[in-house]
Amino acid sequence: MDSAKQEEHKEKLAYIDKRVENNLEVIDFFFADSEVVTKKITDTSKKKVLYGVAYLDNSVDINLLNRDVLKLIRSHVSKGSSRALVISELEDSIANIIAVDTLDEAMDFLVQGFVVFFAEGSEKAWVMELRKFPQRSVQEPESEVQARGPKLGFTEVIGENTALIRRSIKSSELKFKTFIIGTKSRTIVEVAYIESLVEQDVLKEIIDRLETIKTDVVTGTGQLVEFITDHPSSPFPQTLRTERPDKVAANLLEGRVGIIVDGHPDAIILPAPLPLFFQTLDEYNTPWIFGSLLRLIRWFSFIVAMFLPGFYIAIISVNYEILPLEMLVVISESRSKVPFPPLIEAVLMEVTIEILREAGIRLPGALGQTIGIVGAMEFMKMIKKMQEANSDPLALGKRFRAKYFQVFQEIDWREHYPYADLNIDVRVNIPRFGVIN
Numbered sequence: 366m367d368s369a370k371q372e373e374h375k376e377k378l379a380y381i382d383k384r385v386e387n388n389l390e391v392i393d394f395f396f397a398d399s400e401v402v403t404k405k406i407t408d409t410s411k412k413k414v415l416y417g418v419a420y421l422d423n424s425v426d427i428n429l430l431n432r433d434v435l436k437l438i439r440s441h442v443s444k445g446s447s448r449a450l451v452i453s454e455l456e457d458s459i460a461n462i463i464a465v466d467t468l469d470e471a472m473d474f475l476v477q478g479f480v481v482f483f484a485e486g487s488e489k490a491w492v493m494e495l496r497k498f499p500q501r502s503v504q505e506p507e508s509e510v511q512a513r514g515p516k517l518g519f520t521e522v523i524g525e526n527t528a529l530i531r532r533s534i535k536s537s538e539l540k541f542k543t544f545i546i547g548t549k550s551r552t553i554v555e556v557a558y559i560e561s562l563v564e565q566d567v568l569k570e571i572i573d574r575l576e577t578i579k580t581d582v583v584t585g586t587g588q589l590v591e592f593i594t595d596h597p598s599s600p601f602p603q604t605l606r607t608e609r610p611d612k613v614a615a616n617l618l619e620g621r622v623g624i625i626v627d628g629h630p631d632a633i634i635l636p637a638p639l640p641l642f643f644q645t646l647d648e649y650n651t652p653w654i655f656g657s658l659l660r661l662i663r664w665f666s667f668i669v670a671m672f673l674p675g676f677y678i679a680i681i682s683v684n685y686e687i688l689p690l691e692m693l694v695v696i697s698e699s700r701s702k703v704p705f706p707p708l709i710e711a712v713l714m715e716v717t718i719e720i721l722r723e724a725g726i727r728l729p730g731a732l733g734q735t736i737g738i739v740g741a742m743e744f745m746k747m748i749k750k751m752q753e754a755n756s757d758p759l760a761l762g763k764r765f766r767a768k769y770f771q772v773f774q775e776i777d778w779r780e781h782y783p784y785a786d787l788n789i790d791v792r793v794n795i796p797r798f799g800v801i802n
Contacts, residue, residue: 374391380488404417404435406439416438513647540558564620589624603635606631609646622635674715752782762782
């Protein structure tokens with residue numbers, strides 16, 4: 366791109382030229398080799414360009430553009446109507462139409478999917494919202510399924526997401542503050558809050574941090590979190606992210622703040638104290654005693670998951686004398702064929718679980734199911750080897766005793782275990798079908 370010509374056209378961004386052709390020329394220059402379409406509407410009798418439009422192909426509703434804009438303008442041109450009458454008719458037929466004073470501002474609206482309209486002899490341009498981006502329907506998020514309550518999830522269109530929140534909170538105190546972040550991506554970010562419930566100091570701090578973000582591109586909510594949190598390098602979550610509009614609405618009603626990013630089907634909730642991560646909306650749709658019990662179970666599971674591996678390593682490696690003799694003998698027999706110390710065994714187990722979990726999430730559906738079946742086959746081989754070694758680290762004997770107590774008393778489990786016929790039951794649930802790109 367010619368630098369001298371670029372500087373010349375940059376100077377023209379500070380105003381709207383009275384000539385339609387000059388404005389369209391600047392747009393064509395900056396959006397060369399892109400999907401921007403410019404059209405001139407000419408008075409054939411006078412051979413003069415009277416009006417012009419610019420829009421992104423595949424980002425506007427072409428039917429509305431032809432019916433409410435182009436057809437209307439051509440009709441007035443053929444009748445010889447005045448510019449004022451044409452603009453008045455457009456303002457009546459288009460719900461969202463805004464006048465702008467600079468070409469730079471008009472181009473900002475253009476890249477967001479608006480249609481830009483120019484009139485010969487006018488120092489203003491008009492931007493009209495006729496956007497129609499490719500989008501998917503509203504569905505329940507697969508990662509946050511709940512038994513009771515709405516079956517709705519965010520989409521990639523920010524307007525739909527704010528409407529879903531508004532559907533849950535029908536109050537004039539629900540506010541949405543808009544930011545444009547990213548010098549290249551020009552990403553729309555909405556901050557949602559309830560004016561009478563939010564802590565004003567917290568809201569001000571969030572707004573100040575968003576206003577100070579200097580970046581070219583916002584790739585998602587994860588990147589935005591790194592800009593606004595105190596410790597972006599911390600492995601612990603400092604904000605809560607959700608794909609459910611009802612969850613965002615519930616947190617807004619508790620005085621928190623929600624952040625929505627255009628193009629991403631999730632929202633950020635903050636501040637996010639630790640107990641917030643153990644709450645689900647199912648608890649609010651069940652009697653309080655059952656909801657409290659479910660929350661206590663989550664806390665108990667969290668504590669067990671945090672401390673059980675370390676407790677197991679400490680007991681087996683160092684403080685084995687605190688175990689009853691019978692249990693110590695069983696553990697010693699089960700570990701006699703394991704070639705790794707307890708620490709390495711626990712680490713390998715955690716890593717293997719994470720690898721299988723990531724494979725199930727990241728790989729395409731068909732391949733992910735194959736991985737699950739192959740994993741089950743490998744697990745079956747591992748059980749066969751444990752049977753050959755007469756080792757029962759999975760405590761299958763205890764499960765057999767709990768389910769078939771009478772039979773367990775009549776047999777010697779250690780003699781029968783190596784020859785027991787064990788089967789792995791694999792159940793695959795396909796929530797929806799899609800296209801693998």
